[in-house]
Amino acid sequence: EVQLVESGGVVVQPGGSLRLSCAASGFTFDDYTMHWVRQAPGKGLEWVSLISWDGGSTYYADSVKGRFTISRDNSKNSLYLQMNSLRTEDTALYYCAKDHNPVKTRYYFDYWGQGTLVTVSS
Amino acid sequence: QSALTQPASVSGSPGQSITISCTGTSSDVGGYNYVSWYQQHPGKAPKLMIYEVSNRPSGVSNRFSGSKSGNTASLTISGLQAEDEADYYCSSYTSSSTYVVFGGGTKLTVL
Numbered sequence: 022e023v024q025l026v027e028s029g030g031v032v033v034q035p036g037g038s039l040r041l042s043c044a045a046s047g048f049t050f051d052d053y054t055m056h057w058v059r060q061a062p063g064k065g066l067e068w069v070s071l072i073s074w075d076g077g078s079t080y081y082a083d084s085v086k087g088r089f090t091i092s093r094d095n096s097k098n099s100l101y102l103q104m105n106s107l108r109t110e111d112t113a114l115y116y117c118a119k120d121h122n123p124v125k126t127r128y129y130f131d132y133w134g135q136g137t138l139v140t141v142s143s
Numbered sequence: 144q145s146a147l148t149q150p151a152s153v154s155g156s157p158g159q160s161i162t163i164s165c166t167g168t169s170s171d172v173g174g175y176n177y178v179s180w181y182q183q184h185p186g187k188a189p190k191l192m193i194y195e196v197s198n199r200p201s202g203v204s205n206r207f208s209g210s211k212s213g214n215t216a217s218l219t220i221s222g223l224q225a226e227d228e229a230d231y232y233c234s235s236y237t238s239s240s241t242y243v244v245f246g247g248g249t250k251l252t253v254l
Binding site for chain 2: 066
């Protein structure tokens with residue numbers, strides 16, 4: 022059974038930093054591109070970032086480019102999101118999501134975690 | 144404002160069919176077949192319902208179907224059931240610098 026479990030969400034002040042983690046199990050983690058998708062309270066979904074199966078390619082939404090860094094450790098079946106220079110508009114539930122196809126990114130997500138809540142507030 | 148445009152709400156009675164539209168541009172929906180649809184119940188994570196415009200993942204009811212014409216994709220749910228009441232989001236790959244865009248979501252009410 023595929024499982025994605027996010028952690029690391031807390032309340033942080035504007036300008037602060039945070040690292041989110043996602044522990045994956047139930048599939049061959051290093052075969053798949055992984056994504057972060059967020060959802061502000063009461064709002065819709067927003068794609069944040071992706072990392073290729075080998076970590077060699079990373080992409081970001083314009084809203085987080087230059088502030089967030091995605092990474093992965095295939096030896097630990099783990100995905101990370103380093104979030105710097107946080108803004109109030111970054112407040113959201115952050116989901117870790119698995120890409121549908123192995124190796125070649127397909128830009129849709131067949132498994133999601135339950136999310137971890139990041140609140141940016143003074 | 145979301146990159147893809149969806150109606151804010153749709154409704155239907157049990158047994159009826161409804162269609163949710165998702166309008167983009169030639170840079171996303173119209174240019175690629177990487178259109179997907181997600182169902183989200185309150186307090187739950189999204190669930191993939193349709194991928195690559197019209198494909199259903201294993202385990203998704205065949206009451207759900209997808210299509211595309213030009214820059215508009217559509218999700219049709221036939222034989223509406225109470226459990227279909229949820230928010231639905233479309234998504235597409237985009238050739239812009241954002242890579243993936245979502246619609247603003249559509250709240251489906253089963254009357």
